[in-house]
Amino acid sequence: MHYEGKIYRPWMEAESVLIQATLGCSNNQCTFCTMFDDKRFKIRDIEGIFQDIEEARRLYPHVESIFLTDGNVMAMRTEMLVKILDKIKTTFPEIKNIALYSGFNDFRRKSVAELKEIKSAGLSMAYSGLESGDPVVLERIKKRMTREHAIEGMEMAREAKIGVLASFIFGLGGKERSMEHAINTTSLLNIMKPDAIAPMALAIQPGSELEKELHRGEFILPTPLQILEEEKYLLENMDDFHCYYWGDHGNNISPMRGVMPAARNAFLERINSNIAHNPITKENVIQTFAW
Numbered sequence: 322m323h324y325e326g327k328i329y330r331p332w333m334e335a336e337s338v339l340i341q342a343t344l345g346c347s348n349n350q351c352t353f354c355t356m357f358d359d360k361r362f363k364i365r366d367i368e369g370i371f372q373d374i375e376e377a378r379r380l381y382p383h384v385e386s387i388f389l390t391d392g393n394v395m396a397m398r399t400e401m402l403v404k405i406l407d408k409i410k411t412t413f414p415e416i417k418n419i420a421l422y423s424g425f426n427d428f429r430r431k432s433v434a435e436l437k438e439i440k441s442a443g444l445s446m447a448y449s450g451l452e453s454g455d456p457v458v459l460e461r462i463k464k465r466m467t468r469e470h471a472i473e474g475m476e477m478a479r480e481a482k483i484g485v486l487a488s489f490i491f492g493l494g495g496k497e498r499s500m501e502h503a504i505n506t507t508s509l510l511n512i513m514k515p516d517a518i519a520p521m522a523l524a525i526q527p528g529s530e531l532e533k534e535l536h537r538g539e540f541i542l543p544t545p546l547q548i549l550e551e552e553k554y555l556l557e558n559m560d561d562f563h564c565y566y567w568g569d570h571g572n573n574i575s576p577m578r579g580v581m582p583a584a585r586n587a588f589l590e591r592i593n594s595n596i597a598h599n600p601i602t603k604e605n606v607i608q609t610f611a612w
Contacts, residue, residue: 322373322380326360329612330388331448331486331519333567334420337388338377342370342405346392348424350463351452352530353493353523356612357392364397371408378412386418395423395447399435406442416443423447425474426466428483436481446484446516449474454509455502458494462531468509475513486567487515491551492523492607496541503551507558517565520555522548522572524609542606549574549602553592556585572609574601 324341343364345357377384387409394402409419421444428436428447451471453459459466478485487510494502510518523543525532534540543551552568552575561582568588569576575595577588596602 322376323369326391327356328390329356330390331420331488332570333486333519334386334388337386337418337420338381338384340370340373340377340387340389340409341365341391342389342394342402342421343391343397347396348463348465349392350465352462352534353452353490353526355526355529358528360391362392362396364401367401367404370405374405374408374412383415384413385415386420387413387416389419389421392422393424393427394421395427395439396430399431399438402439403442406439406444410443418445419443420446420448423449424466425449425451425471428474428477429470431477433477433480436477436483440481440483444483446486447478448486448488448519449515451487451489451506451509451513453489453493453502454506455494455498456505458498458502458505462493468505471509472512475515484516486517486519486565487513488519488521490521490523491548491573492543494543496543496547499543499547499551500554503554504558507555510555511558511560511562514560514562515564517567519567519570520552520573521570522574522607522609524572524611526611544602545574545599545604545607546596546602548607549592549596549599553589553596556589556592559585574599 325344330339345360345362347362349357452464454468489506564581566581567578569578575591
């Protein structure tokens with residue numbers, strides 16, 4: 322099977338077979354990210370993708386889950402993506418889940434009819450990087466997306482019945498803008514009501530623009546206590562919509578996952594316990610590991 326450059330997948334897709342459909346990310350400017358800095362965005366030839374699907378069939382006797390990489394696979398033409406999904410379903414009749422990365426703007430660049438066609442072809446879930454709901458933070462990180470864009474993209478995906486997991490980063494507002502980041506991200510999630518969320522604690526990626534900002538003193542790392550307080554605010558103020566909470570990323574101070582809002586009280590009890598008793602709250606800056 323063919324893979325080019327660094328390959329990433331969400332941690333909840335650890336058991337999925339990976340098929341590389343695109344190279345890199347069409348934005349590739351976010352200040353906190355170096356995931357695809359080793360390649361320019363390109364959509365692979367469909368023949369090569371089909372060959373990898375067929376090779377995966379030879380390698381694996383039973384496949385129930387496939388994840389399409391790299392970044393924002395949804396950016397490819399609808400006709401091509403539908404052909405890839407059809408190929409997966411015919412090659413793996415036992416398949417249950419097919420997922421991919423999609424920016425919220427990628428939803429917006431298609432019609433709802435196109436998104437419905439993609440859903441009908443077999444797409445189960447789209448993983449979408451929200452990062453923050455704070456307009457200031459979104460501009461600073463060069464996300465090239467606004468709150469309004471995220472809301473519109475989410476509404477289109479929901480109308481097409483495509484499941485959406487929205488990921489975001491505790492601490493991305495830095496020490497200065499920690500609570501604004503938490504408040505505005507929570508308010509945006511309450512409007513969007515995604516099917517799942519994946520909060521992650523900030524990790525400074527070596528070579529990223531954010532690392533340079535940190536060294537120049539333009540960005541100040543939040544404290545571990547601020548990270549916990551951001552998560553506490555989120556848990557206390559999320560509306561009661563059904564949502565799976567993937568809060569068990571390896572960098573999170575208090576890893577936990579479950580269904581919201583049923584898990585809210587248990588999660589808050591755990592967060593409050595960490596705030597009260599975890600010695601990490603005495604540290605001046607958060608210590609996390611690069612992806």
